[in-house]
Amino acid sequence: MNFGYLIFVAAHPDIDYLKLAYALALSIKNTQKPGYDKVALVINDRSAVDALTSPWVFDKVIEWPEQKFWDGRSWMDKITPWEHTVCLDADMLFLRDYSHWINYFVENTEVYVVNRAYTFRGEVVTSDAYRRAFTKNDLPNLYSMWTFFKKDSGKEFFELARQIFINPQEFKNLYLNNHIPKVVGTDEAFALAAKLLDIDSEIAYPLDFPRVVHLKPQVQNWPWDAERVTDQVGFYLKGDGSLKIGNYQQTDIVHYVEKDIITDELVSMLEEIAWKKN
């Protein structure tokens, strides 16, 4: 089976997205079975990858300077080198083997977009604190942070999502006028494309997996406002690659959101595990 993960990064003045992608790739290598641990990186300047201590964690590096920041994700279907792909956000960590999830999607679906997120305590996120445009405009609750697709599948969906992404003003005025989002990102573009094509029940039907913990502060079901999750609870990655948030052991994929969580020390811990394993 030709399966791999796909991560997009690009230069940013304040955030080292390559470092985040590197930590994610290390965590994939540390936890996934052979055959399920391939990672392709899309970056605007591939020379930066060579400066990493272990650039081998990226099985393929694709130089693609056409889009800035992570906006390139809207081109994931065109760029992927894999037959079966899961496109991830860079600011995530893998904590155990999730290859059985991949087997399900390879056998049963063409395209699947995560439509449920979890708090660090394992509760389903119900708050729409960051998703008013979704609830007010009756959009399916898609998260592009974990998107599975087979090569040459979902062409209409990806093409429409790209058009929405390229022409946000037109689509906002036509279809998102109950609550106009400031930015039409990949999440909004995917959700609107799925709604317009009436395929949300095909690409985002309810499943108990994949489980992704979304560490946005206002959706953690705390009875107070929070600016940062790490103001409220600690983030404790141990030498064996296991993670506790507060006193909750994490086993699902963690989308940590706060980029400064990935310190040099944390990267060195992940590297050490990878070196021992490989």
Next chain:
Amino acid sequence: MEEKLDLAPFDEWIKTLEVPEETYFFEFDLDGNVIALHPGPEVDHIKNKIQVDLDIALAIYEQGETLRHYKVDVTSSRVIKVNLASITGLTKIDDVLHRVVDKKWSKISKPDVSIEYNKADALLTFKINPLLKTIEWQGDQDMVFLITEYNDPNVLQEMISFNVNELVKYPQRINIDLPNKFSIYTRRLFDNYTFEYL
């Protein structure tokens, strides 16, 4: 008849204009407590004064710091920043359960509190920055250090506590046998702590 003034042309005047340097001074009492911040031209009549960096003045004027955040060491004539929790408040998890960073991963060159562990002698040593020694700490300021499993404060191995005034008087040396990897967490009374494994 209109009188013609003999003024230098503007371009020449602006070249010769000297803008005075922006300076600020703390006024302090005999114990070194800061009682006022004055702009430079207003301080001629003040007896106990010391010039402060522009950054400090701006931190007070624009960034919410107060005069209580600073003290003057009268003997050495130095301005010292005070970071006691009684002033800043403990509101974040990193304040109540602050992980002391290993020196090799830190950019902190002059920590307020430095901790060293000598494995051969099984000796854990706590030292305070000498610049902070001249301060008299008000009230009960217990320093509590949790020795835990590496990067996991949920697994407590040892707890060490002493008063900040004890640390000001002498470095605190504790004989304790610790594993090769552990972490230290503390209630954050100061801004910067570092740890070094010798």
